[in-house]
Structures are given as structure tokens and as C-alpha cells.
Amino acid sequence: MSEGQEVAGVRSFAADTLVEQVAAGRYQAPLSPQWDIAGNANGGFMLAIAARAMAQEAGRPDPVTITAHYLAPGRPGPTEVEVRVAKRGKRFVVASATMSAVAKPLLQLLGTFGDLTAPDHGPRIIDAAPPELPPPEACLRYGGQPGMPAMYDNVDLRLHPEDAWFAGGGRSGRMRVRGWLRFPGDAHTDVMSLLLAVDAFPPTVFNAPTGLTIAWVPTIELTVHLRARPAPGWLRAIFTSRFLSGGFVEEDGEIWDRTGTLVAQSRQLALLPL
Amino acid sequence: MSEGQEVAGVRSFAADTLVEQVAAGRYQAPLSPQWDIAGNANGGFMLAIAARAMAQEAGRPDPVTITAHYLAPGRPGPTEVEVRVAKRGKRFVVASATMSAVAKPLLQLLGTFGDLTAPDHGPRIIDAAPPELPPPEACLRYGGQPGMPAMYDNVDLRLHPEDAWFAGGGRSGRMRVRGWLRFPGDAHTDVMSLLLAVDAFPPTVFNAPTGLTIAWVPTIELTVHLRARPAPGWLRAIFTSRFLSGGFVEEDGEIWDRTGTLVAQSRQLALLPL
Numbered sequence: 001m002s003e004g005q006e007v008a009g010v011r012s013f014a015a016d017t018l019v020e021q022v023a024a025g026r027y028q029a030p031l032s033p034q035w036d037i038a039g040n041a042n043g044g045f046m047l048a049i050a051a052r053a054m055a056q057e058a059g060r061p062d063p064v065t066i067t068a069h070y071l072a073p074g075r076p077g078p079t080e081v082e083v084r085v086a087k088r089g090k091r092f093v094v095a096s097a098t099m100s101a102v103a104k105p106l107l108q109l110l111g112t113f114g115d116l117t118a119p120d121h122g123p124r125i126i127d128a129a130p131p132e133l134p135p136p137e138a139c140l141r142y143g144g145q146p147g148m149p150a151m152y153d154n155v156d157l158r159l160h161p162e163d164a165w166f167a168g169g170g171r172s173g174r175m176r177v178r179g180w181l182r183f184p185g186d187a188h189t190d191v192m193s194l195l196l197a198v199d200a201f202p203p204t205v206f207n208a209p210t211g212l213t214i215a216w217v218p219t220i221e222l223t224v225h226l227r228a229r230p231a232p233g234w235l236r237a238i239f240t241s242r243f244l245s246g247g248f249v250e251e252d253g254e255i256w257d258r259t260g261t262l263v264a265q266s267r268q269l270a271l272l273p274l
Numbered sequence: 275m276s277e278g279q280e281v282a283g284v285r286s287f288a289a290d291t292l293v294e295q296v297a298a299g300r301y302q303a304p305l306s307p308q309w310d311i312a313g314n315a316n317g318g319f320m321l322a323i324a325a326r327a328m329a330q331e332a333g334r335p336d337p338v339t340i341t342a343h344y345l346a347p348g349r350p351g352p353t354e355v356e357v358r359v360a361k362r363g364k365r366f367v368v369a370s371a372t373m374s375a376v377a378k379p380l381l382q383l384l385g386t387f388g389d390l391t392a393p394d395h396g397p398r399i400i401d402a403a404p405p406e407l408p409p410p411e412a413c414l415r416y417g418g419q420p421g422m423p424a425m426y427d428n429v430d431l432r433l434h435p436e437d438a439w440f441a442g443g444g445r446s447g448r449m450r451v452r453g454w455l456r457f458p459g460d461a462h463t464d465v466m467s468l469l470l471a472v473d474a475f476p477p478t479v480f481n482a483p484t485g486l487t488i489a490w491v492p493t494i495e496l497t498v499h500l501r502a503r504p505a506p507g508w509l510r511a512i513f514t515s516r517f518l519s520g521g522f523v524e525e526d527g528e529i530w531d532r533t534g535t536l537v538a539q540s541r542q543l544a545l546l547p548l
């Protein structure tokens with residue numbers, strides 16, 4: 001499952017997101033406790049599991065665009081993904097799904113699946129650039145220390161020093177988080193790991209100018225456009241928020257691969273910590 | 275249904291998006307031919323109809339975040355929206371839906387519904403501003419002439435002169451469209467009309483620097499965050515695209531109301547014209 005080497009004590013994302021078909025349109029996947037934050041499974045991790053079930057049912061390898069609405073926090077244990085295909089087209093398959101734990105719905109999903117390796121001879125216009133980041137060695141590891149969520153042993157996150165509010169410099173005052181992501185041992189970051197990447201970084205609101213508690217920021221909805229399969233190696237990420245109002249905040253993400261290609265674009269709507 | 279005055283010969287958005295419940299979770303809505311572009315119903319118009327059915331079934335007035343995947347073009351005639359509630363929470367109700375015409379699925383949807391008028395005493399941080407626009411009188415009416423889609427008789431769109439490629443100045447070279455929107459006679463732009471607004475402007479790629487045909491740009495998926503109910507009067511809109519590659523283009527939209535409040539944020543993934 002991995003192009004890199006196994007690292008002792010580290011959980012493999014590929015192995016922990018495997019799903020098993022148990023009936024027509026029904027898939028089982030245990031939620032590992034090794035990808036949670038304070039007892040709740042990471043939202044991107046759950047999304048990746050559901051997306052694998054949906055892709056298998058769709059018979060298409062890549063989620064071109066996928067949306068998850070979060071209904072309840074995921075706890076370690078058995079889960080099931082029930083997938084219903086809405087349309088089988090020549091190029092795309094559209095499917096909706098429910099991910100549940102013992103009949104309690106956790107996520108409701110909707111996605112269009114295709115093949116991102118299909119040849120493309122069309123035009124290419126990119127009016128953006130990857131975020132400028134100091135090299136990973138000069139960035140700050142997020143997690144990995146005792147007391148930090150287990151998941152940050154399994155994914156290597158390095159934050160831009162300007163955005164690492166916890167490192168002594170305080171909040172940047174700008175709702176922005178930039179950094180690097182890879183798996184330990186350089187395990188392969190496949191297309192599904194981009195779904196983890198868009199929700200693995202700390203919330204942008206931790207850098208808000210004032211008045212916000214550092215606490216869990218529950219996601220209502222997360223939409224991800226997958227634009228290309230990532231090249232192996234470090235991924236660059238940038239997350240920004242511009243509209244914090246009415247108890248809601250949006251968070252826009254971009255994930256770029258080592259070759260400078262935008263591989264995923266995300267937006268989530270989250271509730272502010274009370 | 276309308277706070278403004280009726281205008282002769284103009285279809286009312288409110289009247290044309292009414293839905294009628296015919297069974298548990300099932301709603302009927304005729305697709306009027308007056309909101310189409312070259313025979314296909316506008317995607318935002320269809321979204322608004324489906325959202326009304328979903329909101330009614332949810333028992334919550336406002337789509338807080340809603341996603342539609344487009345399966346087939348909508349033709350004038352009867353349609354049905356089948357809604358399934360995934361979770362009834364205290365604050366939000368999550369529902370999925372299928373909009374079909376004679377058993378042929380047109381849209382697959384997923385939304386979280388709530389009440390945007392609920393009191394909010396939380397913080398407010400806005401790191402953005404409405405687009406700068408010349409006054410509506412100094413902008414260029416889009417449509418409204420013979421041969422233009424009927425829908426532009428029913429919604430008054432004015433484009434920023436710099437973005438109005440059809441007006442003689444040619445393409446701006448920047449994938450951007452800015453302008454004003456209201457209904458004729460100043461009919462009320464309610465929260466559902468924002469779903470029309472995010473898909474009513476011409477595609478940003480019509481202003482792309484080169485090589486792109488002016489043709490239908492089919493939407494694969496459209497997600498809208500509704501952030502507030504709009505004040506009456508003109509809405510300001512800005513749409514930009516930054517990533518045109520692999521045969522896909524994303525289009526990011528913002529709708530601001532007359533009081534300078536961001537009322538909707540949208541993103542769609544579309545296929546390039548071949």
C-alpha cells in the first residue's frame with residue numbers, strides 16, 4: 001500500500017482507510033482510534049474512508065468533487081458506508097452515501113467520481129501560485145509531542161513559523177495557516193490522502209486577532225475538488241478564512257504538490273467555538 | 275410573494291419556484307420555460323426550486339450550506355423533488371434530495387438547513403470588501419435584447435464594463451465577472467434568490483485570455499454557503515476563476531447586499547466547453 005518505508009509505531013493511512021464490501025452498496029470500515037483529536041475521529045480521515053467506499057461502488061478511482069455534511073462525531077469502532085449511485089455516466093459517476101456507526105449516522109455525502117489521469121489536451125490557465133514556505137526543517141512540527149492528538153504521530157505537519165501561534169510568538173492576527181504535510185517514512189500521498197490533508201491542519205481561527213477560544217471548531221460541511229493526483233513527497237497547504245460572522249466561519253484550502261501543481265481545493269463551513 | 279411591484283411580461287422568481295407537497299417527502303414543481311438558456315433551465319433556478327422543497331421538508335427556512343451535482347439538463351415541464359432527512363438536530367436539519375423529471379434524475383442535492391435570523395452575539399471578523407462597481411446605470415445590461423435567453427427578462431443583470439466582453443472592448447483577459455443583480459420592479463430578493471444569483475452571471479471563462487469558445491459551460495457541482503438574508507435592493511456579485519486545467523474550471527462567487535453584508539459565497543466546478 002505504501003511506496004515509502006514503514007515507520008515503527010506509525011499507523012499507515014492507506015491501511016487505516018481500507019473498506020470491505022459486505023453487500024450490494026454496503027461497505028464496512030473500522031474507525032481506528034489513531035486518527036482522532038480529543039476522542040473524535042478527524043473529519044478528513046472519515047471523509048477519506050467514505051470516499052474509498054463511494055469510489056469502489058462508482059467504479060471510478062478519483063473523487064472529482066465530494067461534499068460531506070457532518071452529523072455526529074466519529075468514535076473508534078465499526079462503521080458502515082452505504083452508497084447509492086445517482087447516475088452512471090460515460091465519464092462521471094455521481095453517488096450519495098451515508099456513513100454510520102451502529103445505525104447512528106455520522107456523515108452524509110455526495111460526490112462525482114471520475115479518472116483524473118484521463119488525457120487532457122485542453123487549455124491551462126493558472127492565476128495562482130503555491131504558498132511561499134520556509135523549508136520543512138525551518139517550519140514547526142504540529143503535534144508529535146506527548147499529550148498531543150495521536151493522529152499527529154501518523155501524519156507529519158510542519159507549520160509556517162508566522163502561523164504557529166503555539167510557538168511563543170502568539171497569534172498572527174490573520175486567519176491563515178500555511179504548512180507542509182507528508183506521511184512519516186514518505187509513505188505515498190495518494191488522491192484519498194488529500195481528503196485528510198484538507199482537514200488535518202489546525203483551524204485558521206486560532207490565528208484570529210482576538211476573542212476566540214482555542215477549542216474544537218466543528219465542521220458543518222466540507223467540499224473538496226480534487227484537481228490532480230499528487231506527486232510523491234511533501235504537500236504544501238494554505239488555509240484562509242475571510243468571513244467570520246453569525247457564528248459561522250468558512251475556511252478555504254489549497255493543497256499543492258512537490259511539482260507545483262494544485263491538487264486539491266477545499267472549502268468548509270464551520271461553527272465557531274462557543 | 276413580492277415586495278416590489280409586478281412588471282408586465284416579467285416572470286416572478288418567487289412564483290416560479292413554488293413547490294407543492296404531494297406525499298411524505300415528495301414535492302412537485304413545474305419547470306417554467308422562462309428561466310432557461312438555449313433550452314436548458316438555469317442551474318441556480320433549479321437549485322432554488324429543490325432548496326425550497328428541502329427547506330419545507332426540513333422545517334427550517336434557510337439553506338445554510340447546499341450542494342447540487344448536476345446529472346442532466348432541465349427541460350420545461352413537470353419535475354419532482356424527493357427529500358430524505360438525514361438528521362434532525364436542535365439547530366440544523368440535514369437533508370439530501372433528488373430532483374427528477376419523469377423519473378430521469380436532474381440534480382442530486384445535499385444541504386444543511388437552519389435559521390439565519392437566529393440571534394448571534396459572537397465575534398465578527400471580515401477580511402474582505404464588496405466588489406467596487408460603477409453604479410448600475412453605468413454598467414451594461416446582460417441580455418434583455420431579442421435573441422437573448424428569456425431568463426434575462428426576468429432578472430436584471432448589469433455587468434462591470436471591464437468585464438462585458440460582448441460590448442466591443444473584447445475579453446478582459448482575466449477570468450472574472452462583476453456586476454449587479456435585482457429582479458425587475460425591485461421584487462424581493464429573498465434567501466432563495468441568492469441561489470439563482472450565484473449561477474445567473476455569464477461564465478468567467480468568457481473573459482479568459484485566449485483560446486476558449488463562448489459556449490455552454492456545464493456545471494458538475496455547485497456549493498453555496500448562505501451567510502445572511504439579503505436586504506432588499508440591488509445585489510453586488512463577483513465571480514473569479516483561478517484554476518483552469520484538466521478540462522475543469524472552478525468558479526468562486528460572492529454576493530453582497532446593499533448594506534455591504536456578504537450574503538452568499540459559492541463555488542462551482544464546471545467542465546470547459548469542448
